[in-house]
Amino acid sequence: MTDRLEAQLAFVRELDRLKLVLRRTSVGGGSRRENSAEHSWHLATMAVVLAEHAPPGTDLERAIRMLLVHDVVEIDADDTFAFAALADPAVAQAQVERERRAADRLFGLLPDPQGAELRALWVEFESGATEGGTPTARFAVALDRLQAMLQNAGNAGGTWREAGITVAQAYRRMAPIREGAPGLWPLVERTISDATTAGFLRHG
Amino acid sequence: MTDRLEAQLAFVRELDRLKLVLRRTSVGGGSRRENSAEHSWHLATMAVVLAEHAPPGTDLERAIRMLLVHDVVEIDADDTFAFAALADPAVAQAQVERERRAADRLFGLLPDPQGAELRALWVEFESGATEGGTPTARFAVALDRLQAMLQNAGNAGGTWREAGITVAQAYRRMAPIREGAPGLWPLVERTISDATTAGFLRHG
Numbered sequence: 001m002t003d004r005l006e007a008q009l010a011f012v013r014e015l016d017r018l019k020l021v022l023r024r025t026s027v028g029g030g031s032r033r034e035n036s037a038e039h040s041w042h043l044a045t046m047a048v049v050l051a052e053h054a055p056p057g058t059d060l061e062r063a064i065r066m067l068l069v070h071d072v073v074e075i076d077a078d079d080t081f082a083f084a085a086l087a088d089p090a091v092a093q094a095q096v097e098r099e100r101r102a103a104d105r106l107f108g109l110l111p112d113p114q115g116a117e118l119r120a121l122w123v124e125f126e127s128g129a130t131e132g133g134t135p136t137a138r139f140a141v142a143l144d145r146l147q148a149m150l151q152n153a154g155n156a157g158g159t160w161r162e163a164g165i166t167v168a169q170a171y172r173r174m175a176p177i178r179e180g181a182p183g184l185w186p187l188v189e190r191t192i193s194d195a196t197t198a199g200f201l202r203h204g
Numbered sequence: 205m206t207d208r209l210e211a212q213l214a215f216v217r218e219l220d221r222l223k224l225v226l227r228r229t230s231v232g233g234g235s236r237r238e239n240s241a242e243h244s245w246h247l248a249t250m251a252v253v254l255a256e257h258a259p260p261g262t263d264l265e266r267a268i269r270m271l272l273v274h275d276v277v278e279i280d281a282d283d284t285f286a287f288a289a290l291a292d293p294a295v296a297q298a299q300v301e302r303e304r305r306a307a308d309r310l311f312g313l314l315p316d317p318q319g320a321e322l323r324a325l326w327v328e329f330e331s332g333a334t335e336g337g338t339p340t341a342r343f344a345v346a347l348d349r350l351q352a353m354l355q356n357a358g359n360a361g362g363t364w365r366e367a368g369i370t371v372a373q374a375y376r377r378m379a380p381i382r383e384g385a386p387g388l389w390p391l392v393e394r395t396i397s398d399a400t401t402a403g404f405l406r407h408g
Binding site for chain 2: 001011012015016017019020027028029034037038041042048049053061064068110151183187
């Protein structure tokens with residue numbers, strides 16, 4: 001076997017560990033927390049199904065690859081609860097540094113330029129919630145937010161209820177969907193409204 | 205919201221249940237069995253990383269989509285242990301019928317022609333171990349076999365050892381890799397040889 005293939009297999013074996021990284025959200029029914037590998041599969045498959053809701057200029061195949069690797073850094077850096085990072089800049093900054101080191105090591109396992117290409121997908125995803133994000137990254141981030149919303153709505157409020165999240169916080173977290181998957185915004189409004197009525201989100 | 209979007213969301217919500225379908229293989233370290241959602245993510249990401257090993261004529265983007273949906277029928281039909289189906293034609297036939305009914309219901313949730321398109325990906329995958337399979341399906345099936353091999357080799361023999369699998373049975377199961385990812389065949393030979401030496405596979 002070539003060194004190149006050995007390097008690719010080292011990365012493939014590392015991927016297995018993403019199955020052990022737990023998110024704050026739960027699988028349907030709430031029987032256990034969701035892991036980042038199955039979450040990534042859900043998102044990539046959603047990109048196929050919901051492709052028509054992507055904004056103009058989206059490269060769908062790139063969005064799918066982006067969603068496949070967007071959480072790979074969590075193998076070393078673990079999952080950071082979104083609302084904790086939103087509430088505390090120090091938490092957010094520590095996360096950025098942990099993830100950068102993780103990207104160095106993990107994508108660095110791959111031969112060049114493959115490692116750099118996959119890392120670029122992750123970097124592009126990370127800008128998907130900002131004005132400067134590409135349409136592809138904005139669509140990918142929109143699906144990431146949408147899936148968390150669907151898991152929480154389907155699990156009697158899930159992490160929204162556990163963490164006492166307010167309507168305003170939920171809207172702020174879901175905001176990237178407005179640009180990243182505009183046709184899905186009415187779904188966000190309806191879901192947040194229903195969750196508020198049900199007492200899953202706090203007023204404010 | 206349109207009926208079309210409601211139908212797509214019904215499918216997206218069903219997908220969540222694939223996270224609860226357990227395979228016979230375990231995650232690295234053997235701490236728990238692997239589920240079909242995280243397995244599908246592993247395969248789709250492997251397709252990105254190992255793309256250069258696909259046979260001529262492979263449509264890589266189609267292979268990725270195929271791997272994302274190839275196990276969706278297990279939401280209704282559950283996972284069937286490969287070696288059980290190999291050993292007993294009645295087990296294999298019952299599986300075929302269960303999966304066809306599952307495909308009717310699950311892909312039928314989607315609007316047309318989207319449901320038919322995703323179902324066609326699954327049908328194409330199912331022929332990937334046969335002479336008539338497309339290069340895309342052969343590559344997808346090769347990765348499916350390869351991943352199970354890596355999980356077993358990485359878990360002290362895993363299901364090979366638990367089920368008393370022989371060298372000949374392992375080679376028969378891995379055979380699709382010879383055509384579906386020819387550059388990876390030396391890896392199969394080395395892994396089976398090492399597993400035999402280690403006592404993870406029975407002689408015969």
